[in-house]
Amino acid sequence: DTEVTQTPKHLVMGMTNKKSLKCEQHMGHRAMYWYKQKAKKPPELMFVYSYEKLSINESVPSRFSPECPNSSLLNLHLHALQPEDSALYLCASSQESGFSNQPQHFGDGTRLSIL
Amino acid sequence: AQTVTQSQPEMSVQEAETVTLSCTYDTSENNYYLFWYKQPPSRQMILVIRQEAYKQQNATENRFSVNFQKAAKSFSLKISDSQLGDTAMYFCAFMKPWYGNKLVFGAGTILRVKS
Numbered sequence: 105d106t107e108v109t110q111t112p113k114h115l116v117m118g119m120t121n122k123k124s125l126k127c128e129q130h131m132g133h134r135a136m137y138w139y140k141q142k143a144k145k146p147p148e149l150m151f152v153y154s155y156e157k158l159s160i161n162e163s164v165p166s167r168f169s170p171e172c173p174n175s176s177l178l179n180l181h182l183h184a185l186q187p188e189d190s191a192l193y194l195c196a197s198s199q200e201s202g203f204s205n206q207p208q209h210f211g212d213g214t215r216l217s218i219l
Numbered sequence: 220a221q222t223v224t225q226s227q228p229e230m231s232v233q234e235a236e237t238v239t240l241s242c243t244y245d246t247s248e249n250n251y252y253l254f255w256y257k258q259p260p261s262r263q264m265i266l267v268i269r270q271e272a273y274k275q276q277n278a279t280e281n282r283f284s285v286n287f288q289k290a291a292k293s294f295s296l297k298i299s300d301s302q303l304g305d306t307a308m309y310f311c312a313f314m315k316p317w318y319g320n321k322l323v324f325g326a327g328t329i330l331r332v333k334s
Contacts, residue, residue: 146324
């Protein structure tokens with residue numbers, strides 16, 4: 105079983121819908137990440153939260169809005185997405201951001217399809 | 220900017236045999252970390268092994284070992300006694316400290332273990 109839990113596992117939505125992806129970890133990690141992964145491609149970093157503050161935004165379009173309500177939870181709010189946003193969205197966590205060799209632990213991902 | 224290159228898009232190996240996956244990277248940094256992650260069809264990214272650049276000794280984890288050549292900027296993964304469960308996409312990743320634990324991934328190598 106994964107220690108990083110993502111819900112839902114699958115999501116189909118229209119371009120005008122608003123939905124949210126959820127990520128939860130209970131390992132005491134203080135850094136959390138969102139990645140986007142297209143089929144047979146490596147994950148691409150979207151956002152990094154460190155101690156519940158947004159530390160990295162990789163120039164992600166504003167139709168993706170991250171939120172970190174507490175150190176265990178990470179949300180990704182979706183609005184007015186485009187068909188090219190269909191992908192696997194992975195959440196990860198690690199003990200801390202910055203100078204650290206601690207690896208990132210990944211969830212199973214949410215498979216998102218935009219109609 | 221750092222880049223990671225995996226020159227083998229696909230590889231196959233017979234069960235119980237040994238296979239080596241290649242990875243090279245480009246960086247001007249002296250202190251960094253390297254990782255191998257596997258992503259089976261179940262899609263969860265799983266850490267296989269990690270290496271600190273300041274350590275000369277090659278990392279090993281059970282059947283998995285690396286050949287880390289810092290001067291050549293090479294970081295290959297050797298899988299011994301291959302098992303069917305090793306079938307997955309393998310990603311080599313580079314991480315530079317002091318930058319939010321950002322992982323730079325290679326393009327990946329699909330490994331198929333045949334019975």
